[in-house]
Amino acid sequence: MKIVKKIDDVRKEIKKAKKEGKTIGFVPTMGALHNGHISLIKTSLSQCNFNVVSIFVNPIQFNDPEDYQRYPRDINRDIELLKKVKVDLVFVPSVEEMYKERADTYVEVTGLSNVLEGKFRPGHFKGVCTVVCKLFNIVQPDRAYFGWKDAQQLIIIRKMVKDLNIPVEIVGCPTIREKDGLAASSRNIFIKEDDREKALSLYKALKKIEDMVLKKGIKDTSILLEEGKSIIVKYPDVELQYLEIVDFEDLSPVRKIEEKVLVLGAIKLPYVRLIDNIIIEV
Amino acid sequence: MKIVKKIDDVRKEIKKAKKEGKTIGFVPTMGALHNGHISLIKTSLSQCNFNVVSIFVNPIQFNDPEDYQRYPRDINRDIELLKKVKVDLVFVPSVEEMYKERADTYVEVTGLSNVLEGKFRPGHFKGVCTVVCKLFNIVQPDRAYFGWKDAQQLIIIRKMVKDLNIPVEIVGCPTIREKDGLAASSRNIFIKEDDREKALSLYKALKKIEDMVLKKGIKDTSILLEEGKSIIVKYPDVELQYLEIVDFEDLSPVRKIEEKVLVLGAIKLPYVRLIDNIIIEV
Numbered sequence: 398m399k400i401v402k403k404i405d406d407v408r409k410e411i412k413k414a415k416k417e418g419k420t421i422g423f424v425p426t427m428g429a430l431h432n433g434h435i436s437l438i439k440t441s442l443s444q445c446n447f448n449v450v451s452i453f454v455n456p457i458q459f460n461d462p463e464d465y466q467r468y469p470r471d472i473n474r475d476i477e478l479l480k481k482v483k484v485d486l487v488f489v490p491s492v493e494e495m496y497k498e499r500a501d502t503y504v505e506v507t508g509l510s511n512v513l514e515g516k517f518r519p520g521h522f523k524g525v526c527t528v529v530c531k532l533f534n535i536v537q538p539d540r541a542y543f544g545w546k547d548a549q550q551l552i553i554i555r556k557m558v559k560d561l562n563i564p565v566e567i568v569g570c571p572t573i574r575e576k577d578g579l580a581a582s583s584r585n586i587f588i589k590e591d592d593r594e595k596a597l598s599l600y601k602a603l604k605k606i607e608d609m610v611l612k613k614g615i616k617d618t619s620i621l622l623e624e625g626k627s628i629i630v631k632y633p634d635v636e637l638q639y640l641e642i643v644d645f646e647d648l649s650p651v652r653k654i655e656e657k658v659l660v661l662g663a664i665k666l667p668y669v670r671l672i673d674n675i676i677i678e679v
Numbered sequence: 680m681k682i683v684k685k686i687d688d689v690r691k692e693i694k695k696a697k698k699e700g701k702t703i704g705f706v707p708t709m710g711a712l713h714n715g716h717i718s719l720i721k722t723s724l725s726q727c728n729f730n731v732v733s734i735f736v737n738p739i740q741f742n743d744p745e746d747y748q749r750y751p752r753d754i755n756r757d758i759e760l761l762k763k764v765k766v767d768l769v770f771v772p773s774v775e776e777m778y779k780e781r782a783d784t785y786v787e788v789t790g791l792s793n794v795l796e797g798k799f800r801p802g803h804f805k806g807v808c809t810v811v812c813k814l815f816n817i818v819q820p821d822r823a824y825f826g827w828k829d830a831q832q833l834i835i836i837r838k839m840v841k842d843l844n845i846p847v848e849i850v851g852c853p854t855i856r857e858k859d860g861l862a863a864s865s866r867n868i869f870i871k872e873d874d875r876e877k878a879l880s881l882y883k884a885l886k887k888i889e890d891m892v893l894k895k896g897i898k899d900t901s902i903l904l905e906e907g908k909s910i911i912v913k914y915p916d917v918e919l920q921y922l923e924i925v926d927f928e929d930l931s932p933v934r935k936i937e938e939k940v941l942v943l944g945a946i947k948l949p950y951v952r953l954i955d956n957i958i959i960e961v
Contacts, residue, residue, distance in 0.1 A: 404844060501790045502808075502842035507783045526784075527843075534844040560784035561809075562686060562816040 398480050400487045404535050407488050411449075411537055414485070419447040423538030423565075425529060428452040429469035429583035430478050433573040437542040438482050440570050449536050450479055451488040453495060458524030464670075469583050488536070495531065504530045506553045506560070512648055513661055514549050514672065517638050525550055526557050533565055541565050546572040546580050548659055548674045552648060572674075578604070580673045587669040595632045596671060599664045602628040602640060603675045606660050610677050616654040618642040629664060638663040638670075645676065654679055680762050682769045689731075689770050689817050696767070697819075701729040705820030705847075707811060710734040711751035711865035712760050715855040719824040720764050722852050731818050732761055733770040735777060740806030746952075751865050770818070777813065786812045788835045788842070794930055795943055796831050796954065799920050807832055808839050815840075815847055823847050828854040828862050830941055830956045834930060854956075860886070862955045869951040877914045878953060881946045884910040884922060885957045888942050892959050898936040900924040911946060920945040920952075927958065936961055 401407055414421060422445025424437045441448050452475055459465035472489065479487055503523050509515075510522035533541065543551045555567050573581040577593070578600045588596045602625035609615045609624060622640055629637045640662040642651050651658050654677065661674040683689055696703060704727025706719045723730050734757055741747035754771065761769055785805055791797075792804035815823065825833045837849050855863040859875070860882045870878045884907035891897045891906060904922055911919045925932055927939040936959065943956035 408846070499790075500842045502786065502788045502839050504784065504786050504843070507785065508781075509783065531842075531844045534846060537846070557784050560782045560813075561786070562813045564690070564816060564819070 398484060398487060400476065400489060402489055402491065402494065404490065404494060407449075407486070407535050410486050411447075414447040415537075420445045420540070421536065421538040422448045423451070423532070423536045423541045424449070425451045425453075425532050425541065425543075427454045427468065427583065428475050429471055429586070430475045431573075431581045431583060431585070433544050433546055433581035435478065435482060436573045437544060437570050438479075438484060440568065441540070441542050442482065442484070444568070445540060447486070448484040449486045449488060449538065450484050451490075451532055451536070453488075453490055453528070453532075455495075455524060455528040456492060457496070457500075457527060458521050460518045460520050469586055488532075495528070503527050504557060504561070506556050509549070509553050509556055509648055512549075513639060513641060513643070514663065517663060522550070522553050526553065529554055530557065530561070530563070533563055538565055540568050542568050542570055544570050544572060545676070546582065546673070548661060548676075549648065552646075574600075580671075582671065584669055584671065588666070592666055595635045595666055596664075596669075598629045598632055598635055599640075599662050599671060599673045602626065602662065603660055603673060606642070607675055607677055610654060610679065616679070618651055618654060621654075621660075625660075625662075629662075634667055636665040638665055680766060680769060682758065682771060684771055684773065684776065686772065686776060686817050689768070692768050693729075693731075693819055696729040702727040702822070703818065703820040704730045705733070705814070705818045705823045706731070707733045707735075707814050707823065709736045709750065709865065710757050711753055711868070712757045713855075713863045713865060713867070714857075715826050715828055715863035717760065717764060718855045719826060719852050720761075720766060722850065723822070723824050724764065724766070726850070727822060729768070730766045731768045731770060731820065732766050733772075733814055733818070735770075735772055735810070735814075737777075737806060737810040738774055739778070739782075739809060740803055742800045742802050751868055770814075777810070785809050786839065786843070788839050791831070791835050791838055791930055794831075795921060795923060795925070796945065799945060804832070804835050808835065811836055812839065812843070812845070815845055820847055822850050824850045824852055826852050826854060827958070828864065828955070830943060830958075831930065834928075856882075862953075864953065866951055866953065870948070874948055877917050877948055878946075878951075880911045880914055880917055881922075881944050881953060881955045884908065884944065885942055885955060888924075889957055889959055892936055892961060898961070900933055900936060903936075903942075907942075907944075911944075916949055918947040920947055 422441035426434050504526040505523045551569050606621045606625045642658050642660050645657040657678045663672045704723035708716050786808040787805045833851050888903045888907045907922050922944040924940050924942050933940050939960045945954045
């Protein structure tokens with residue numbers, strides 16, 4: 398496994414791999430790797446014969462500078478994990494390497510970026526799209542792997558790739574959960590044991606909605622959301638930022654469930670913000 | 680020479696050429712080809728062994744819909760010209776092929792896009808950057824050729840390529856001029872014979888400034904611009920939109936010429952808008 402810090406060194410390795418006719422799989426991450434990342438990497442390993450992982454905490458996607466500062470980082474542990482799963486190349490650039498001098502260019506998917514997460518994290522998806530576009534130009538992968546845990550991000554990146562004709566296939570992988578159902582996230586390490594139940598309230602609300610649709614046939618989203626929200630608001634120090642049922646393709650709000658939908662939510666404990674979602678097909 | 684209308688067909692041809700180890704040269708155009716384009720293409724032909732030209736009048740870079748409608752189009756003549764110079768591939772997509780369904784993704788170089796031309800054509804460079812980014816993803820050229828006639832465009836595209844790590848070399852080619860000095864432009868066909876002198880006023884102003892710098896050693900830009908402007912304002916129906924002396928790298932205004940500068944201007948005759956520029960090195 399090679400570990401490189403410079404863009405030029407990535408290009409060299411990729412050029413060599415492409416010359417050998419290899420298929421390039423790519424998993425972009427912000428490090429603090431968990432089972433969700435490992436699942437993406439294993440999918441990449443099963444489909445590609447040259448596998449690249451990047452670790453880069455991208456400052457321009459953090460609307461809150463404090464969130465950027467305290468975002469978990471554990472590069473040595475990450476490297477050990479990646480050695481075990483046997484990826485070929487790890488790209489660990491510095492902020493200077495990625496945004497040398499003044500970076501003035503931004504990639505933005507309008508519309509989709511301003512709803513849901515976008516409302517609470519202005520500029521977030523612009524930062525995500527810009528860095529992903531840069532990483533795609535550096536790694537030039539055949540396939541890139543993203544988790545459904547960040548459903549809106551996945552949908553926006555698919556749209557960017559389509560709109561800009563970027564020659565990469567975006568592969569979405571299912572959300573990985575901890576034993577009690579909490580969606581795997583680098584931010585979970587912040588959750589205090591006493592607050593576990595509060596952190597799980599969002600997932601419980603999602604499961605409740607799923608049950609009501611699949612087992613009781615309730616399709617009116619106002620009823621479903623009311624019931625879901627009631628589970629979360631029981632906890633006074635859990636702030637429900639949003640809970641919505643939207644179209645699976647264009648993220649527009651749905652009144653009655655008739656096709657594939659996404660149920661997405663975000664909650665904020667006093668010291669950590671968590672998101673989760675489920676897909677419901679009727 | 681192959682002529683294709685579909686993105687997938689471009690990808691097929693490029694894949695084949697790359698497999699044969701060929702170097703891809705690319706000249707993106709809006710058609711209505713003139714000697715400026717031919718010069719770009721000949722430079723491409725001299726440096727690359729698979730040469731692609733695109734012809735696409737890109738609606739999203741026109742801030743004025745009327746300007747888009749009346750932009751000169753002569754595809755049959757263009758194709759004949761391209762056959763003569765012997766390019767390998769001509770890509771002539773429809774608007775639908777380039778912007779199918781809803782295209783919501785934009786690429787923007789902030790800062791540089793809001794000065795000079797950007798002030799008079801809001802959104803213009805965002806449209807240019809977006810389509811050029813798309814075309815680069817489709818053609819995946821090793822080198823792409825742009826004329827210094829559109830100096831600000833060239834500088835912005837170089838910045839975009841650098842900021843987004845796009846793997847292409849941008850080659851700038853000198854402005855080609857008609858016999859009387861008028862910069863070659865697809866819009867020149869609109870100029871009435873009686874208005875030729877008015878159309879040339881901008882070039883005369885640029886040459887006057889160049890003379891004052893190189894022959895008389897005048898370096899104070901306020902004196903230079905005053906003199907230059909006086910040549911243009913002599914014509915009552917020529918609107919001078921701007922005439923500026925700016926830094927060659929970052930387009931910031933220059934007070935005293937000490938390094939390489941760009942002198943750029945735009946004038947508007949009642950029925951046609953013209954731009955031109957010169958580079959001065961002291």
